[in-house]
Amino acid sequence: MSAKLTRNSYGKNAVNLSKVIRHKDYHEFKQISVNISLEGDFITAYTEGDNKKILATDTQKNTVYALAREHFNSSIESFGIYLSDHFMSHNPQIRQVTIDITEHSYTRLSFDDNQHPHAFMGNGPAKNTARIVHNADDLRVWSGVKDLLILKTADSGFESFIRDAFTSLKETDDRILATQCEASWLYDTNGQDFTACATAIRNTLLKTFAFHKSLSVQQTLYAMGEAVLAEHSIVKEISLEMPNKHHIPFNLEQFGLINKNEIFIATDEPYGLIKGTITRE
Incomplete structure (x- = not known):
């Protein structure tokens, strides 16, 4: 052999x-x-x-x-x-x-x-x-951030997904969206102030997450990447990973109480993992 x-x-x-x-x-x-x-x-x-x-x-x-x-x-x-x-x-x-x-x-x-x-x-x-x-x-440089824990308590929903014999998840137009985001972006040039650039790009990611009306984690991921490309011409492409840190409404009805979308069970595993790379056309 x-x-x-x-x-x-x-x-x-x-x-x-x-x-x-x-x-x-x-x-x-x-x-x-x-x-x-x-x-x-x-x-x-x-x-x-x-x-x-x-x-x-x-x-x-x-x-x-x-x-x-x-x-x-x-x-x-x-x-x-x-x-x-x-x-x-x-x-x-x-x-x-x-x-x-x-x-x-x-x-x-x-x-x-x-x-x-x-x-x-x-x-x-x-x-x-x-x-x-x-x-x-070639010399290629990526900057990024990982373990960025971000959460919002409104402007997030998940509806109209596939339902089959094994679907138990309820549709909702009002949920907690939480993720431990990881992002990495490739620069077009290499002589800039990397610290200032990374700070500005991170701010764009956070601002977009906060103000985006989310219909899914996928949609929010794309909006965050799209905003970075729109606001920072120095970025050639950006990749994001956004694990869904689930907060599941707790059933208070068993105690004769109404849960007005206020009490949740925070779960780490299992979790959904959404990834995407956004580039310039």
């Missing part, structure tokens, strides 16, 4: 890094997790155990920490680009580098309208994300 190795990659995952940026009067705190994936001329490492072209994953980890000292002072996108440039320029056997970064964001605490210089609070479960894919021909 003959065998052939096709596409392959290797790298280091979950490189967890915290950095304090010390200004004269205050500190910044950054906490990230970096995943690195390398593709290239590594076939003999697999087929012959020849490691001459292998950049050890431990070296990749150390590179993240060493380069962060001087080069992680702004956005996760800019740091990811610098990392990918380093791996590409120092290793001719590498054809493509993929860097994924997740950022746990913090805000300085405020007391009496004054920000504390070095005390912070985490900004909930939501995390900023970045993906950089760098090869000899």
